[in-house]
Amino acid sequence: MKYALIATDYTGEIFKGNFEEAPFYLIFDNDKFLEKIPGESLSNIDLSEYILIGSKISDEYKDKLIKLNVDSIISDFENLYSAKAFYLDFLKKVEVFEKYSSEYESWFEENKFVYLSEIEALKMAAPSEGKGLEVGVGSGRFAKPLGISFGVEPSDKMAQIARDRGINVYKGLAEDLPFPDEEFDFVLLAVTICFVNDPEKSLSEAKRVLKNGSRLIVAIVDKESELGRLYLDRQSNSVFYKNARFFSSEEVIELFNKIGIRFAGAIQVLFDRSVNDLDYVQKPESGYGRGAFVVIVGEKV
Numbered sequence: 305m306k307y308a309l310i311a312t313d314y315t316g317e318i319f320k321g322n323f324e325e326a327p328f329y330l331i332f333d334n335d336k337f338l339e340k341i342p343g344e345s346l347s348n349i350d351l352s353e354y355i356l357i358g359s360k361i362s363d364e365y366k367d368k369l370i371k372l373n374v375d376s377i378i379s380d381f382e383n384l385y386s387a388k389a390f391y392l393d394f395l396k397k398v399e400v401f402e403k404y405s406s407e408y409e410s411w412f413e414e415n416k417f418v419y420l421s422e423i424e425a426l427k428m429a430a431p432s433e434g435k436g437l438e439v440g441v442g443s444g445r446f447a448k449p450l451g452i453s454f455g456v457e458p459s460d461k462m463a464q465i466a467r468d469r470g471i472n473v474y475k476g477l478a479e480d481l482p483f484p485d486e487e488f489d490f491v492l493l494a495v496t497i498c499f500v501n502d503p504e505k506s507l508s509e510a511k512r513v514l515k516n517g518s519r520l521i522v523a524i525v526d527k528e529s530e531l532g533r534l535y536l537d538r539q540s541n542s543v544f545y546k547n548a549r550f551f552s553s554e555e556v557i558e559l560f561n562k563i564g565i566r567f568a569g570a571i572q573v574l575f576d577r578s579v580n581d582l583d584y585v586q587k588p589e590s591g592y593g594r595g596a597f598v599v600i601v602g603e604k605v
Contacts (some may be wrong), residue, residue: 400543
């Protein structure tokens with residue numbers, strides 16, 4: 305993975321101004337700081353070799369990074385330690401999807417009816433028209449059948465598979481979406497919130513890029529369901545869910561309330577503890593509390 309390029313002030317702490325105006329930059333790898341670079345040298349660096357980390361960034365510079373396809377993590381970090389911790393956690397989560405992208409794709413083929421049942425539930429929530437965005441689009445397995453044209457994805461390998469499926473994929477994080485305010489008619493996070501570093505900020509970013517009156521759709525494996533509890537029991541041995549944080553439907557609704565998204569309903573499917581032998585497409589039902597896969601719908605008001 306790429307090294308981090310962290311914006312710092314004169315004391316060596318995280319710089320609180322715009323990333324491109326920092327007096328110094330620290331190059332950091334998995335376990336140590338490698339080099340300190342003066343701010344005036346930024347223009348001489350090949351930024352594509354790094355993940356840029358800072359507390360703020362100007363809109364103009366952010367647009368430049370998007371055009372250059374440069375990775376960045378911009379968040380209101382409290383200090384250098386929190387920025388470093390965020391970066392290391394990010395690497396750990398993305399590395400799984402970089403390393404096991406083939407296994408990820410195979411799961412959908414091997415669990416065809418589980419996947420198709422989930423798609424049926426999502427179709428009941430996602431508008432059939434309008435400009436849609438999937439945050440954490442992965443390989444495009446949900447975006448493609450739902451007619452979603454835009455995605456955000458931090459994993460290079462997964463993003464390329466999604467592009468091959470015709471999705472316009474932008475490199476980025478849920479906590480820092482590379483889009484202007486009120487850009488989309490609906491935003492989907494399908495089994496993504498369990499992998500983000502900051503769930504509340506991720507949903508706040510989704511709200512920011514939504515038009516007023518539009519839908520925020522969050523799909524989860526509900527930890528209170530029978531299947532969810534089974535996943536939790538086996539979490540330490542799971543390739544993909546080892547570093548995940550599972551949510552209940554109630555917890556997602558509580559997050560909606562915190563960021564000012566109106567809860568508009570839920571759809572559930574996968575009603576059996578064991579879905580390995582599922583040989584038909586299950587019919588989704590409204591509500592939550594019985595199905596393992598729950599699609600929670602909110603509205604920006």
